[in-house]
Amino acid sequence: MFGEKALELIKELERSAEGIPPFNDDGIRQVLEEMRILCQANFDDIENPTTDPPNYSSVRVRHMAISRNKRCILAYLYNRLQKIRQMRWEFGSILPPEIKSLLSEPEVQWFTSYSKALATYMRSIGDNYGLNLATDVTPPKSLYIEVRCLVDYGKLDLEDGEVIFLKKNSQYLLPRAECEGLVRQGVLQHVTS
């Protein structure tokens, strides 16, 4: 049946709804190959009709299969891009290496240029000071929050020049704006008692 390989790609995406599956280079190539064969068969049928008058029904059927394959591939790429865009907001501008290895080369490039565009935009707003849109995702209640460190993170430079050393299982009272990103990345945990 037509479109089996393309469907496989879509199913892969559906199965890993919360993450992203490794980029299936081979799958894409097979779908493109199927489309090429169908397209060639259509050209042959049109150029040398076997019956008189020519019967173009098969051409139409193949054309539908080509359209379907095209839709599946585009949906595969588009939905991956949506996820990669979401990652920029959740992981920050640097992706963990395990995730990066799941992306294809053009996708990594896209991520970098998206990051760049976002940074340029954030610098351009907020009356020349720039505005970091990734902070204060939920409205802040206080300027300082208590956080517990979950991993040995190392040095953290605060805005007032002070340097603190984040150690596993220790607690700190820090300016909210400066540790929000780390909490979102899972380095710190916001302690509410």
Add this chain to the structure above:
Amino acid sequence: MSLCHSYMPNYFSIDDILSSQERVSCKIEVKLPGLGYLDVSSESPDLQSGTKLDLPHWLAYPMNSRTHPFVSIEVPKIYKEAYREILTADACAVALNKWSCYFYEFGIHLAQYEHSDCNLIQDLLLQAFKSRFRLVMDWAHNTGTDPTVGLQLPILERKLFLTGRKSRCLLISWLKEGGGSIETSEMVANHKKRKRAELEDENT
């Protein structure tokens, strides 16, 4: 034959692609040269008229177009009289996902065909959804519900259930803490869980 029918909710929708993959049994009306390989049981190079085949909806629908139908279709039995009666009797007692995971979406696709059985499908879907909706809402709002119950619902209801459940959890945490605490991003949390599971696998 028109190839442009609109896509719901959009061209890139994964659910729409998967639901249009559901099969419709078709009878070929026009000989299709060179496509014999679609029918695995025959060895002729052409697809003869009169052959019966299960084709996915995305292929069957344009082939069944009004002006030049290549195929005649038969409505799947889950949308027919006998099953309709089951649904009318008590839609809540049915495990709809066993009939089809895409019961509603596929039903909407089927309602587009020119076929005498297709006119009733829309009403059937609406009635079934109306009577089951209360049940799904109840499950989503009741904290005592087994969370795996969502897996026994067709996709449309499952999404409603999960959304309802999530918003319920958000409401509870807001009532308790007044909000404002920063959480680890969902994707990051999932990524960590997976990493931990892999580490444990390596250790054992």
